Amino acid sequence: xxxxxxxxxxxxxxxxxxxxxxxxxxxxxxxxxxxxxxxxxxxxxxxxxxxxxxxxxxxxxxxxxxxxxxxxxxxxxxxxxxxxxxxxxxxxxxxxxxxxxxxxxxxxxxxxxxxxxxxxxxxxxxxxxxxxxxxxxxxxxxxxxxxxxxxxxxxxxxxxxxxxxxxxxxxxxxxxxxxxxxxxxxxxxxxxxxxxxxxxxxxxxxxxxxxxxxxxxxxxxxxxxxxxxxxxxxxxxxxxxxxxxxxxxxxxxxxxxxxxxxxxxxxxxxxxxxxxxxxxxxxxxxxxxxxxxxxxxxxxxxxxxxxxxxxxxxxxx
Amino acid sequence: xxxxxxxxxxxxxxxxxxxxxxxxxxxxxxxxxxxxxxxxxxxxxxxxxxxxxxxxxxxxxxxxxxxxxxxxxxxxxxxxxxxxxxxxxxxxxxxxxxxxxxxxxxxxxxxxxxxxxxxxxxxxxxxxxxxxxxxxxxxxxxxxxxxxxxxxxxxxxxxxxxxxxxxxxxxxxxxxxxxxxxxxxxxxxxxxxxxxxxxxxxxxxxxxxxxxxxxxxxxxxxxxxxxxxxxxxxxxxxxxxxxxxxxxxxxxxxxxxxxxxxxxxxxxxxxxxxxxxxxxxxxxxxxxxxxxxxxxxxxxxxxxx
Ligand SMILES: Nc1ncnc2c1ncn2[C@@H]1O[C@H](COP(=O)(O)OP(=O)(O)OP(=O)(O)O)[C@@H](O)[C@H]1O
Ligand SMILES: [Mg+2]
Numbered sequence: 001x002x003x004x005x006x007x008x009x010x011x012x013x014x015x016x017x018x019x020x021x022x023x024x025x026x027x028x029x030x031x032x033x034x035x036x037x038x039x040x041x042x043x044x045x046x047x048x049x050x051x052x053x054x055x056x057x058x059x060x061x062x063x064x065x066x067x068x069x070x071x072x073x074x075x076x077x078x079x080x081x082x083x084x085x086x087x088x089x090x091x092x093x094x095x096x097x098x099x100x101x102x103x104x105x106x107x108x109x110x111x112x113x114x115x116x117x118x119x120x121x122x123x124x125x126x127x128x129x130x131x132x133x134x135x136x137x138x139x140x141x142x143x144x145x146x147x148x149x150x151x152x153x154x155x156x157x158x159x160x161x162x163x164x165x166x167x168x169x170x171x172x173x174x175x176x177x178x179x180x181x182x183x184x185x186x187x188x189x190x191x192x193x194x195x196x197x198x199x200x201x202x203x204x205x206x207x208x209x210x211x212x213x214x215x216x217x218x219x220x221x222x223x224x225x226x227x228x229x230x231x232x233x234x235x236x237x238x239x240x241x242x243x244x245x246x247x248x249x250x251x252x253x254x255x256x257x258x259x260x261x262x263x264x265x266x267x268x269x270x271x272x273x274x275x276x277x278x279x280x281x282x283x284x285x286x287x288x289x290x291x292x293x294x295x296x297x298x299x300x301x302x303x304x305x306x307x308x309x310x311x312x313x314x315x316x317x
Numbered sequence: 318x319x320x321x322x323x324x325x326x327x328x329x330x331x332x333x334x335x336x337x338x339x340x341x342x343x344x345x346x347x348x349x350x351x352x353x354x355x356x357x358x359x360x361x362x363x364x365x366x367x368x369x370x371x372x373x374x375x376x377x378x379x380x381x382x383x384x385x386x387x388x389x390x391x392x393x394x395x396x397x398x399x400x401x402x403x404x405x406x407x408x409x410x411x412x413x414x415x416x417x418x419x420x421x422x423x424x425x426x427x428x429x430x431x432x433x434x435x436x437x438x439x440x441x442x443x444x445x446x447x448x449x450x451x452x453x454x455x456x457x458x459x460x461x462x463x464x465x466x467x468x469x470x471x472x473x474x475x476x477x478x479x480x481x482x483x484x485x486x487x488x489x490x491x492x493x494x495x496x497x498x499x500x501x502x503x504x505x506x507x508x509x510x511x512x513x514x515x516x517x518x519x520x521x522x523x524x525x526x527x528x529x530x531x532x533x534x535x536x537x538x539x540x541x542x543x544x545x546x547x548x549x550x551x552x553x554x555x556x557x558x559x560x561x562x563x564x565x566x567x568x569x570x571x572x573x574x575x576x577x578x579x580x581x582x583x584x585x586x587x588x589x590x591x592x593x594x595x596x597x598x599x600x601x602x603x604x605x606x607x608x609x610x611x612x613x614x615x616x617x618x619x620x621x622x
Contacts, residue, residue, distance in 0.1 A: 006420040013417065017408050134404030138462060141368040141398055142421040143390040314370040315331070315362075 003144055007152035008159075015122070015160065024118040025167060032108060032171050036179045039104065055090055062086040081192050088190050088197035100183045101176030102202045108172040109206065112213035115168060116220050116245060119161040123224040124237030126153045127309065131232040136314055146310040150229070154305070157221055165210060165217075192276045208275070215294065216269045220245050222301040229305040256282050268293045319346040321395075321470050321502040322367070327376035329362055329526075336362050337526045340376070344470065344504060349496045351517035351534075352506040359526040360506040361401055364474050367504075368398050381469060394422075397468035401475065403459025407448025411439060411458050414447050415465065422466045433461040436491070453484045460491075471495065472504045477512040489516040548584060549576045550591070551600035558596050562587060574600075 015021050065079040065086070089096055127150075130136040140146060176182075189202045220241055227237035248266030255261040262268075262282040268290035273280050280286075322344040329337035337359050344350050352360050365371040367378055369385050369392075378385045383392035405414045415434070419425040434443050437457040442450065447458060456476065463471055476492075477485045493516055495501045507513045513520070514534060521531045551574045552558040558575065559567075565577040565587070579587060584603065591598055 003421065003423065010417050010420055013413065014406060014409070017406075017413070019408075133406065134402060135406055137370060137400040138404065138418065139421075140370060141393055141396065141400075142418070143394045144421055145390070313365075313372060315365065 004148060004152060007144070007149060008156060011126070011152055011156035012159075015126075015156065021122075024121075024164070028111070028114060028118075028164070028168060029171055031111060031114065032168070032175055035108065035111075036104065036175050039099070040179050054095055058086055058090055058096065062090075085190050085192065085197045088199075092199070094188075094190060094199060097183045097187055097189075098181075100180045100187070101173050102183065102187055102206070103189070104176035104180055105169060105172040106189075106202060106206045106209060108168060109209035109213055111168055112165065112210065112217060113245075115161060115164045116213075116217040117242065118164060119157060119217055119221040120224040120241045120245070121234075121238055122160050123157045123221040124228045124234040124241065126157060127225070127228040128232055128234035128237060132234070140314060147306065150306060150309045154222075154225060154302075157225060158218065161214075161217055161221060165214065169206075169210065212271050212275070215271060216245075219265065219269055219294065219298065219301075222298060222305075226301045226305040226308075229308040252281055262289070263293060265293065265297045320344070321346045321381060322504075323379045324363075324367075325377045325379070327363070327366060327378060328374045329359075329366060329371065330374045335526065337366070337373075340526075340528050342521060342528060342531070344502050346469070346502055347496055347500040348518040349492055349503045349505065349516055351513040351520035352504060352523060353508070353510060353513065353520050354506075354523035355508055358508075358523045360508075360523060361474055362526075363523070364398070364400055364472055364504070364506060367472060368396055368400065369393055370400065394466070395469045396472060397463030397466065397470070398472035399456075399459040399463055399474060399476065400472075402478075403455045403462075405447040405450070405455055405458055405462075407446065409447060410445060411443040411447050411450070411454075414458060415443075415461060418462050419465050425465050429465065433464045436464065437461045452479045453481075456480065456484070456488070460488075464495075467499075468501065470502045470504065474506050475508075476505055477507060477509070485512055492516050545578050546581060546584075547576050547604045548579050548587065549574055549600075549602040549604070550587075550598065551602075552591060553597045553599070557594060558591060561590050561594055561596070 062083055065083050069079040069083065088094070130139055139149065186201055186203050188199050189205060190197050190199050191205060192198075193200075223244070224237045224241040227240055228234060231237065244266075248264075249270070252261055252264050252267045255264070256267075259282070262285050267281045267285070270281075271287065271290060272278055273285075274287040274290070320343045324340050324342040327337055327340040328335070340363065352363065354360050362371065366373045367380075367385065369389055373386070378392075380392040381395045383395075385392040405411075406417070409417065411434075412430070415430050419430055434440055437460050439454065439457050439461060442454055447455065450458065460471075460473070460476075463473075471492075473492075476488050480488065492503050492505065496503050496518075505513055505517065510520075517534050519531055519533055522529045547568055549571075550558065550562070553573065555573060555575065559570075562575065562577050565579050565583070568576040568578055570576070577587075584601075588598065588601065
């Protein structure tokens, strides 16, 4: 255990001494700021206090939406959820809250794909760069098993993604508060669920969203890690992982007529399909099925990484 | 004699290629052993197997009595090494590079790190990023890294590669110092005899993955009386001179010179008989044949198989 912590220290030292790591944080921060500015000047967002007349205003708005929802040939059916949510507000006398840091943070859960990208880059490099630099030869001639060294690298990748997610959450909250203010410590929000609109804690909602995105992130990072271990080349690991990340869901959508498509990883990684009023990509898929498929892929990725790293000669590096 | 490392019938195949063939070798405690061979002879492959980077196809390597195959951790604990080039993390300072490897073995204090920095003379540059180091400095950082845990065997693959003569001399000096003062066994590889001859106690000659012979360096230097020397005579006329020295084995002929093999005792006689025959002698050059010749006798042309 002592030397495992030492290994983690080493990996984190190597990460934090590289400028590229800090550039990733800077990019994320700039994107969050940029999003806040856009949101701030956008008209569809109410940041001012809602007045006592809100029910009347909401009724008018809902009526407009209903009209579009039924008559506009392009937007037909698009607003069904929003109308239901508005009606729920009116019926239950829940005053809509103005846009604030919590909602900003919740929307920024989508930025976790940015974090996936960064984590893929880190995962791809953490093994491959030792080979590229030739330092692998000095790393592996210590009285520590290769398994332990590999594990320390993998844990470092996971830690990196957690810290990045935390960074996304905290900076979204801070920037959100500065731009839009904060509606208390744990406001509620009305969201669609399996049985219609429901009032839920926004904090819980954020937690769920970030958590669900985490699955995709970890799977892609582990995939990149495997390719990096297998081919000892970070370019290839980054290339294949990002390619799959962007095309995966599209490919699944194209193949969704075939029954076997449900065994493709990307048909399963988005667990949002089982949340709220989501619809599974392929009929008959269940949450349990998806979790099992994800687990199987995950184990395969790790075993392949391990075999490639521990069983092969270090030659010609 | 105490054995620090033993190679027993070591074989390595990669694909269909038989790269190392039945290598048997013992490295004694406190000796400097040279692994000499042309490019592609299998020196690096042998060293990679010694430190467990490559698995051998058959045979075993015992380090301080521990098999590198079966008891990797206890075997490798006694080894410090640089395999091929001294590659460091360029974005870390020299200090952090050392700290990195120090963390991987329990019991290495900061004082010990300072000690090895002192030993290789890198005090001034240790805070600088290793990416800015010259090759000589990286070589020293590599040696420092290899010495951190007080190994009993130090393995340096081509330590003189790319160094200038002053750098080579320096390496030679502290390799000798380590062997003599700290009783460390040192294995150095090279494809140039001249670069390691002066630091080694014994030299193993390897070609095409086979160990051809192991020569004792001291022997061939101490035994002055009977050492064969190459005597190069720059004389005129060459033809007559050749007849006079025809009783000696001729090594080579030049345009104005001839080289024969002779012992130290025989040199005055050769000169006397040339003078008596009225032959003009412009130059007499005497060189030890010793290892250099043995080396070339053994490996023949320096070809890559
Ligand atoms: N990964 C590999 N796959 C196939 N052949 C290899 C591999 N590594 C080494 N070889 C072959 O093994 C032989 C020995 O190579 P090695 O690197 O050990 O030589 P060397 O004595 O260190 O040479 P040099 O002086 O050039 O460093 C060479 O013929 C080389 O082509
Ligand atoms: Mg070599």
